[in-house]
Amino acid sequence: MVSKVFFIDGGDYTGNSEKCFRLISEKFSGSVALKTHFGEEKNTTHINPEWITSLGTYFKNPVFVDCNVLYRGMRTRRTDHVELAKRHGFGFLPIDILDGEMGEEELEVPVNLGTTKNARLGAGIERYGNWVALTHFKGHIATGFGGCIKNVGMGLGSRAGKLDMHSVVSPVVRQEKCVACGKCVADCPADAISINGKAKIDSDKCIGCAHCIAVCPNSAIDIPWEMLDNTNNALMERICEYAYAALRGRKWWFMNYMVNITYDCDCMNIAQKPFMKDVGIVLSEDIVAADQASYDLISEVVGYDPFKKKFGVDGAYQLEYGEKIGLGSRKYVLERL
Numbered sequence: 075m076v077s078k079v080f081f082i083d084g085g086d087y088t089g090n091s092e093k094c095f096r097l098i099s100e101k102f103s104g105s106v107a108l109k110t111h112f113g114e115e116k117n118t119t120h121i122n123p124e125w126i127t128s129l130g131t132y133f134k135n136p137v138f139v140d141c142n143v144l145y146r147g148m149r150t151r152r153t154d155h156v157e158l159a160k161r162h163g164f165g166f167l168p169i170d171i172l173d174g175e176m177g178e179e180e181l182e183v184p185v186n187l188g189t190t191k192n193a194r195l196g197a198g199i200e201r202y203g204n205w206v207a208l209t210h211f212k213g214h215i216a217t218g219f220g221g222c223i224k225n226v227g228m229g230l231g232s233r234a235g236k237l238d239m240h241s242v243v244s245p246v247v248r249q250e251k252c253v254a255c256g257k258c259v260a261d262c263p264a265d266a267i268s269i270n271g272k273a274k275i276d277s278d279k280c281i282g283c284a285h286c287i288a289v290c291p292n293s294a295i296d297i298p299w300e301m302l303d304n305t306n307n308a309l310m311e312r313i314c315e316y317a318y319a320a321l322r323g324r325k326w327w328f329m330n331y332m333v334n335i336t337y338d339c340d341c342m343n344i345a346q347k348p349f350m351k352d353v354g355i356v357l358s359e360d361i362v363a364a365d366q367a368s369y370d371l372i373s374e375v376v377g378y379d380p381f382k383k384k385f386g387v388d389g390a391y392q393l394e395y396g397e398k399i400g401l402g403s404r405k406y407v408l409e410r411l
């Protein structure tokens with residue numbers, strides 16, 4: 075199968091978003107759920123809400139949706155999550171956090187793919203039939219890059235679902251660098267770190283959220299690169315399996331904003347600098363084709379896969395596995411919009 079992917083370059087992201095919404099609206103009727111990521115508190119490179127204010131013009135009852143996250147922060151509970159979304163400028167439409175106040179509202183969807191028997195999604199997913207993934211395409215330490223597959227698969231997992239997907243990756247403390255300051259202990263959402271002279275991670279408790287890596291002032295916490303290939307591939311497989319559960323029985327369009335492209339994801343509670351120039355927006359009804367095209371366009375501009383070079387993780391595996399389980403096609407034709 076060869077899927078169609080629309081591509082728009084140029085810096086008018088408001089006008090270009092509007093072109094995409096017009097095209098999607100011709101095929102949608104009824105209310106629309108807009109799956110996006112509002113950015114962690116200090117993140118400034120998430121999708122700029124000013125680009126997408128025309129959503130209300132093109133869609134009937136559009137609603138921004140997301141689920142709560144595993145780690146401590148403004149997106150851990152619904153009340154704070156909505157408050158943060160409004161603070162970041164998304165308050166011009168209703169905001170629906172699909173897994174409840176604390177992540178307790180979930181729906182088990184039988185998948186029986188790979189290691190996922192039942193995907194645990196935010197229960198509110200059942201409220202909507204038409205979906206648009208509004209995704210900021212950027213790097214990710216554990217999956218190489220994060221596009222629509224990650225936005226949908228990881229993003230629509232309930233808190234327990236996210237734990238289920240993440241539990242295959244656990245960082246380690248490089249003992250020689252640790253000064254026992256305790257910052258990682260205080261930040262760990264799973265109480266998985268203790269200090270006995272130096273910090274130590276209990277891999278049985280660790281949920282693989284990777285926040286200790288960001289919080290350590292001495293860069294003492296790291297992914298065990300020597301074991302990474304298998305664990306990261308397993309994480310990508312689970313994300314694809316969750317995306318499969320989220321897509322089934324629903325009508326979807328997928329948009330990747332290759333704008334303000336950073337190495338780290340929008341979950342990092344820091345302001346980041348883009349590492350390359352903006353590329354544009356892609357739009358497709360095929361989630362794999364949308365991510366494949368974005369990955370290809372970025373690699374073409376840089377001249378190589380910048381995410382693989384940075385993290386040593388081959389993010390293209392999620393495209394390969396996504397295609398294998400029938401999420402979509404890696405083959406596409408690019409059409410300028």
Ligand code: SF4
Pocket residue numbers: 247251252253254255256257258259272273289290291292293294295
């Ligand atoms: S934050 Fe880093 S230096 Fe501090 S205790 Fe944890 S691992 Fe050690």
Ligand code: SF4
Pocket residue numbers: 244245261262263264265266267275279280281282283284285286287
């Ligand atoms: S040890 Fe690190 S990766 Fe594991 S749960 Fe705690 S903060 Fe997250």
